Amino acid sequence: MNPLLDNIAWNTLSGPHAGFATGTDRARRYAPGFSPIVGFANAGHPDLDDLIPFCAPGDHFYCMDWSGSAPAGWRIDLDSTMFRMVWQGAMPDDDPALDATPLRPEHAAQAVELAALTRPGPFGPRTPELGDYFGCFEGDRLIAMAGERMCAGTLREISGICTHPDYQGRGLARRLAAKLIRRQLQRGETPFLHVMRDNEGAHGLYQRMGFKDHREVVVRVISPC
Incomplete structure (x- = not known):
């Protein structure tokens, strides 16, 4: 299976959709107006703080492939699973x-x-x-x-x-x-x-x-x- 699939959000936001996204070399999000999805270079240990400069009040994001605790300054509003x-x-x-x-x-x-x-x-x-x-x-x-x-x-x-x-x-x-x-x-x-x-x-x-x-x-x- 294509290895790009296992971190598809990051591989999309840092690759073909980089022009629709904003962020850093560790964390990226779709720009406002697009789907509120975020991706991380290390999906299992996301650099959430890297996203802070690119957030606005009231923002909510969909994050995949991460099951750790929320760091200070962040909260988990929904925790579920899905089939890829x-x-x-x-x-x-x-x-x-x-x-x-x-x-x-x-x-x-x-x-x-x-x-x-x-x-x-x-x-x-x-x-x-x-x-x-x-x-x-x-x-x-x-x-x-x-x-x-x-x-x-x-x-x-x-x-x-x-x-x-x-x-x-x-x-x-x-x-x-x-x-x-x-x-x-x-x-x-x-x-x-x-x-x-x-x-x-x-x-x-x-x-x-x-x-x-x-x-x-x-x-x-x-x-x-």
Whole structure:
């Protein structure tokens, strides 16, 4: 398995997404407006104090692969685990019947609203700038979306997979994710994603689609205090 995957946040923020990030040579975060994710050169012993100059009041960050105690000046607001999953399935079929619209800056408010309602993971108004994002619309209303977030080497994350509760059961988000997976495989990339441990429905769906568990990892929401 690609070793970049085991510290994917850092390898993304210090590599392909360095232009979307800020920080030091030991700790980096996505810039405000993007997903509130942080990464550390040493994920098991993060240099949290290095982030202080790049924090604002009220900031909360998602931190992966670290299970130690919070140092002075920081608190752990949420402590859980998630599965990091890697695609091992076949090439998804083309889906010409799917009416998928590329999301643009003018869709940002609707995308943030849908993410706040469905909670697919950390999301900001500029998150769709991190990769390809597609949505399904009912009239002018965004009802489902999926896109790309972290990346390093040939690894490319599928993220933001969600459907408005009023439109669930149609397979819209799954079909959007399959569209992204197909595009990534055609580019020679390896799709991966994250799913919370207690989200058994989504975990099972991703397994049926062709993702396999790479490993279970710690995920925390942390904030300076």
